[in-house]
Amino acid sequence: MPEVRAEMVANVWKVVVGEGDQVQDGDTLVILESMKMEIPVLAEDDGVISRLKVAEGDVVQEGDLIAVIE
Amino acid sequence: MGLDGGVNESPFTDLGRPPLNEQALNRMLVRSGSLWRRIEVVAETGSTNADLAEAARRDAPEGQVLVAEAQTAGRGRLGRSWTAPPRSGLMFSVLLRPRVDPAALGWLPLLTGLATATALRRVTGRAASGDFGRPGGSGLDVRLKWPNDLLVGERKLAGILAEKVADAVVVGVGLNVSLRTDELPVPTATSLACEDATFQEREALLRAVLRELETWYREWTALKGDPETSGLRTAYKDLCATLGRRVRVLLPGDRTLTGEAVDIDAAGCLVVATPEGDQVVGAGDVVHVR
Numbered sequence: 001m002p003e004v005r006a007e008m009v010a011n012v013w014k015v016v017v018g019e020g021d022q023v024q025d026g027d028t029l030v031i032l033e034s035m036k037m038e039i040p041v042l043a044e045d046d047g048v049i050s051r052l053k054v055a056e057g058d059v060v061q062e063g064d065l066i067a068v069i070e
Numbered sequence: 071m072g073l074d075g076g077v078n079e080s081p082f083t084d085l086g087r088p089p090l091n092e093q094a095l096n097r098m099l100v101r102s103g104s105l106w107r108r109i110e111v112v113a114e115t116g117s118t119n120a121d122l123a124e125a126a127r128r129d130a131p132e133g134q135v136l137v138a139e140a141q142t143a144g145r146g147r148l149g150r151s152w153t154a155p156p157r158s159g160l161m162f163s164v165l166l167r168p169r170v171d172p173a174a175l176g177w178l179p180l181l182t183g184l185a186t187a188t189a190l191r192r193v194t195g196r197a198a199s200g201d202f203g204r205p206g207g208s209g210l211d212v213r214l215k216w217p218n219d220l221l222v223g224e225r226k227l228a229g230i231l232a233e234k235v236a237d238a239v240v241v242g243v244g245l246n247v248s249l250r251t252d253e254l255p256v257p258t259a260t261s262l263a264c265e266d267a268t269f270q271e272r273e274a275l276l277r278a279v280l281r282e283l284e285t286w287y288r289e290w291t292a293l294k295g296d297p298e299t300s301g302l303r304t305a306y307k308d309l310c311a312t313l314g315r316r317v318r319v320l321l322p323g324d325r326t327l328t329g330e331a332v333d334i335d336a337a338g339c340l341v342v343a344t345p346e347g348d349q350v351v352g353a354g355d356v357v358h359v360r
């Protein structure tokens with residue numbers, strides 16, 4: 001059950017997928033922003049988003065869970 | 071006599087806005103062992119950031135520089151646009167692959183702002199004291215509004231936008247050089263011309279910025295992104311106009327934070343002192359208030 005986590009402290013600028021969406025390796029899940037640097041967070045597996053833990057405007061810390069792909 | 075005020079598109083009639091010389095730039099900046107590998111100048115593109123992001127996805131090595139004389143889809147933060155008349159400024163992106171601690175990556179956009187501001191201060195200062203001929207005009211007091219807007223006073227001279235693309239970061243810079251007052255996109259914008267900077271020769275400015283960026287980037291990556299040992303945090307704070315100011319920060323989710331900007335922390339975040347305590351900001355629009 002691959003977990004997608006934040007690599008650094010950032011704000012959630014755009015949420016691109018929703019729970020239940022089918023995704024493939026390489027799809028953009030959310031776009032974070034930190035210090036005027038846009039950071040797309042990509043799926044590294046094929047599957048379905050079983051959990052989406054962030055909403056636009058949230059702050060994530062390094063290591064926070066963003067999504068779970070099953 | 072009034073002209074229609076339309077933008078003059080022809081490079082031959084607008085003698086005040088000569089095109090950049092790609093060959094000369096490569097000759098001066100690309101060396102064995104230099105960070106910069108290739109400098110490409112295009113007459114027009116959608117967005118230099120988008121182009122280099124595409125190159126990064128195709129595993130292009132670090133050190134590519136793409137300069138556009140005109141952009142049709144220039145980007146700013148949060149989907150805003152960056153527009154300028156052809157050859158009136160410097161719009162370029164660089165492709166970097168920083169091998170640093172991921173938590174330190176946020177310093178790269180700040181580093182770019184610092185390098186750009188430092189280069190502009192040096193070049194315009196030297197020009198004002200006569201190093202390039204007739205002295206006069208202003209050495210510019212270019213400062214940084216957190217995170218990396220280049221300001222003269224409270225007016226925005228340049229903007230920077232970075233995008234992480236897997237292990238690469240594409241950093242784009244938009245600098246207003248010869249825009250006249252009637253061409254400024256908003257009243258709070260400015261250009262080197264509007265600030266009466268002596269030096270407005272774009273090629274030399276680009277060389278100065280890329281050289282400064284190379285120096286800082288090499289130092290910072292050699293120290294694995296450490297902002298303290300590299301001197302980056304100190305140098306950034308020295309040029310940061312936001313520190314010590316009362317600020318209003320528009321945060322994601324349309325929240326607002328008001329207080330005094332007191333520090334830039336180890337991660338490059340802005341620390342704002344409020345009645346509720348210190349708040350750490352990693353992303354937001356800062357307004358300097360009176």
